[in-house]
Amino acid sequence: MVETFVNLLVQGVLIGGLYALFALGLSLSLGVMRFVNLAHGDLIVVASFAILAICSALGWSPFLVGLLLTPLAFGVGWALQRLLLQPTVGKGILPVLLVTFGLSIIIQNGLLQTFGANTRKLSGGVVEVLAFRVGFIDIGVYPLLVFIVAAVCIGGLEAFLYRTSTGARIRAVADDPGAADLIGLSSKQIYAVAMGVVAVTMMISATAMSVWSNFDPAIGPSRMLLAFEAVVLGGLGSLWGTLLGGIILGVAQNLGSQVDASWQILAQHLVFLIALVLRPQGLLSRG
Amino acid sequence: MSSAKTFTYGLRAALALVAVACMFGPWLFDASDLSVLTEFFTLLTLAMTWNLLAGYADIITVGQHGFVGLGAYAFFGFTALAHFNPYLAIPLAALFATLVAIPTMLVVFRLRTAYLAVGTWVAAEVMSLIGGKLPGFGGGSGTSLPIAIVKQFGSSSVARTDMFYFLSGGLALLTLVAIWALLRSRIGLGLTAMRDNEEAAGSAGVNLTAIRVICFLFVAPILGLAGVLATLEKLRVAPSASFSLADWTINVIFIVVIGGIGSMEGPILGAVVYFVLRQYLADFGAWYLILLGAIAIAVIMVEPKGLWGLLKRVRAPDLIPVSHRPAED
Numbered sequence: 001m002v003e004t005f006v007n008l009l010v011q012g013v014l015i016g017g018l019y020a021l022f023a024l025g026l027s028l029s030l031g032v033m034r035f036v037n038l039a040h041g042d043l044i045v046v047a048s049f050a051i052l053a054i055c056s057a058l059g060w061s062p063f064l065v066g067l068l069l070t071p072l073a074f075g076v077g078w079a080l081q082r083l084l085l086q087p088t089v090g091k092g093i094l095p096v097l098l099v100t101f102g103l104s105i106i107i108q109n110g111l112l113q114t115f116g117a118n119t120r121k122l123s124g125g126v127v128e129v130l131a132f133r134v135g136f137i138d139i140g141v142y143p144l145l146v147f148i149v150a151a152v153c154i155g156g157l158e159a160f161l162y163r164t165s166t167g168a169r170i171r172a173v174a175d176d177p178g179a180a181d182l183i184g185l186s187s188k189q190i191y192a193v194a195m196g197v198v199a200v201t202m203m204i205s206a207t208a209m210s211v212w213s214n215f216d217p218a219i220g221p222s223r224m225l226l227a228f229e230a231v232v233l234g235g236l237g238s239l240w241g242t243l244l245g246g247i248i249l250g251v252a253q254n255l256g257s258q259v260d261a262s263w264q265i266l267a268q269h270l271v272f273l274i275a276l277v278l279r280p281q282g283l284l285s286r287g
Numbered sequence: 288m289s290s291a292k293t294f295t296y297g298l299r300a301a302l303a304l305v306a307v308a309c310m311f312g313p314w315l316f317d318a319s320d321l322s323v324l325t326e327f328f329t330l331l332t333l334a335m336t337w338n339l340l341a342g343y344a345d346i347i348t349v350g351q352h353g354f355v356g357l358g359a360y361a362f363f364g365f366t367a368l369a370h371f372n373p374y375l376a377i378p379l380a381a382l383f384a385t386l387v388a389i390p391t392m393l394v395v396f397r398l399r400t401a402y403l404a405v406g407t408w409v410a411a412e413v414m415s416l417i418g419g420k421l422p423g424f425g426g427g428s429g430t431s432l433p434i435a436i437v438k439q440f441g442s443s444s445v446a447r448t449d450m451f452y453f454l455s456g457g458l459a460l461l462t463l464v465a466i467w468a469l470l471r472s473r474i475g476l477g478l479t480a481m482r483d484n485e486e487a488a489g490s491a492g493v494n495l496t497a498i499r500v501i502c503f504l505f506v507a508p509i510l511g512l513a514g515v516l517a518t519l520e521k522l523r524v525a526p527s528a529s530f531s532l533a534d535w536t537i538n539v540i541f542i543v544v545i546g547g548i549g550s551m552e553g554p555i556l557g558a559v560v561y562f563v564l565r566q567y568l569a570d571f572g573a574w575y576l577i578l579l580g581a582i583a584i585a586v587i588m589v590e591p592k593g594l595w596g597l598l599k600r601v602r603a604p605d606l607i608p609v610s611h612r613p614a615e616d
Contacts, residue, residue: 036401038349087588093400094585098544102587105537106580163318191389221532225412228405232398252568266416269409273394276406280397 010137012254016247017147018212021205022223023230023242024153025198031237032194033085035096037103040227042220043199046107047073047206047272048122049115049217055122062122066207070200077199081192089177089191102218105149111217113252124211150246153204154239160197170194198266222265229272235282244283298606309456313449322520325452327562328459329516331533334542334554335462336506341540342549343478344502345485347404349536353391353411354507355531357384358514360418363524366436368423373439376517384511385504387414392503428435429525431540437522455516462509467551469505470609474498479609482549544583547593553609556595 030230088095130141168224175181177187234241340346361383365376395406419427441447480488546557568575590596
């Protein structure tokens with residue numbers, strides 16, 4: 001009994017790493033550009049299908065393909081900001097929300113048209129089935145690797161934002177785009193760079209997801225909700241908080257799934273709503 | 288009288304004529320047209336409520352479908368399970384949706400702006416998931432409305448089609464008049480000020496929180512009633528249909544955005560455009576939704592106030608006047 005429970009907790013913590021990867025980009029776009037990208041989940045799903053298309057054409061490993069696509073992802077994110085999102089900046093919250101909402105519908109239906117409604121999964125090879133045992137706790141090598149990747153990404157992103165000059169520019173624009181423009185930082189350029197970085201995190205999470213779990217053209221919104229809940233739960237502006245948020249959601253899902261499949265999602269949402277009432281500023285909020 | 292004025296009065300007369308013609312719908316249209324119109328009125332109602340929240344009160348919700356589903360499930364519960372008279376169950380369903388709106392507000396209003404949008408979505412997901420777990424409602428696959436209850440809305444299928452048509456047309460008219468009256472009131476003055484500039488409205492003494500709460504409570508029973516109508520149109524409840532994100536929220540947002548957000552006329556124009564597009568393009572399935580998404584994005588880029596905003600550039604006067612004209616000397 002205790003063993004099952006501890007195992008559930010550990011698996012929940014590990015899947016929290018995947019959820020934190022989903023949420024990293026959303027956290028950044030919320031913190032810097034101050035908008036909720038409703039197409040966040042759908043963009044991750046697009047990346048997964050891109051990996052799928054190349055893998056099935058060339059027979060390469062999804063990890064290699066994901067890595068090779070990362071520069072392209074940066075470019076796509078950059079272009080998305082410049083062409084579609086930048087025109088809505090400064091016009092209030094509604095236009096950008098509606099543009100990303102329209103984008104979400106276009107992506108879902110475009111994928112449906114191109115790839116069909118079937119559920120897909122990619123094979124990651126032998127790493128997927130490897131596991132080891134610590135006492136009575138079973139740990140899969142792949143979930144552990146994803147968790148480590150998530151932690152490395154968070155550490156890397158923190159270092160990028162707080163140790164590099166580009167990071168300092170991004171933070172300056174995040175604090176006050178008008179003032180940043182006045183001292184010669186082009187907020188337009190910096191937003192585009194930030195969105196490029198967001199897209200890179202999307203590509204990493206898409207690679208991790210496509211091997212970990214099934215995906216289909218319709219799952220984008222549920223990934224976006226997960227990412228959003230992890231960000232708000234952890235506290236805005238705190239990337240390690242996002243990891244904590246992801247872990248809490250993962251554990252809640254795993255415990256809920258012991259009842260049945262719909263309790264898995266219900267438990268996730270309820271934990272989020274309860275935390276929102278008790279601590280609206282998030283768990284590790286900065287100020 | 289200037290030509291612009293003549294034009295406005297002409298348009299208003301045409302609008303009134305269409306409204307009057309709708310009252311004689313069953314004598315003018317055949318059964319399939321009537322059911323399309325029934326659906327039109329339901330979506331128009333939802334478009335008007337979403338427009339009030341997102342266009343005026345700055346509550347951008349992506350969770351309207353939650354309250355529509357609540358109304359549907361409450362109606363089913365009161366009639367099929369608690370055996371109330373169906374005509375009594377209709378207002379009870381509206382009341383139920385309003386009661387649930389209170390705790391929902393307490394939770395989601397902790398979030399603001401874009402966060403609130405996603406928060407309402409989560410709330411609607413929770414309602415839908417709970418709906419699928421309730422005993423007596425058929426679980427995840429739903430269940431049909433008992434024949435005996437359906438018969439109380441008309442003994443023949445023709446009589447029922449007429450009845451549902453009048454119920455949904457009546458709800459749309461009621462909603463239109465109620466929102467118009469709200470916008471003409473003191474609260475409406477505050478709402479219009481919020482639409483144009485929220486910070487300025489707040490500093491001029493508009494109580495933003497109170498107005499948001501009033502609007503949310505104003506909209507909740509209407510959404511519940513729309514849920515009752517949806518149940519009557521489909522003659523069944525199911526989590527996927529009663530709490531349909533696509534039907535009650537996504538389509539509705541497209542309607543308002545394309546027609547023109549933040550005006551009385553926008554949702555009406557948008558609903559007409561939406562139904563015309565659907566009539567000709569729905570067979571294209573996914574392509575049709577891609578097109579709708581692209582149109583919505585294009586509209587926001589070109590004219591954020593939608594088609595009605597474009598028309599207003601040419602012809603200034605409001606078709607449905609909600610503004611107060613400053614006194615002339």
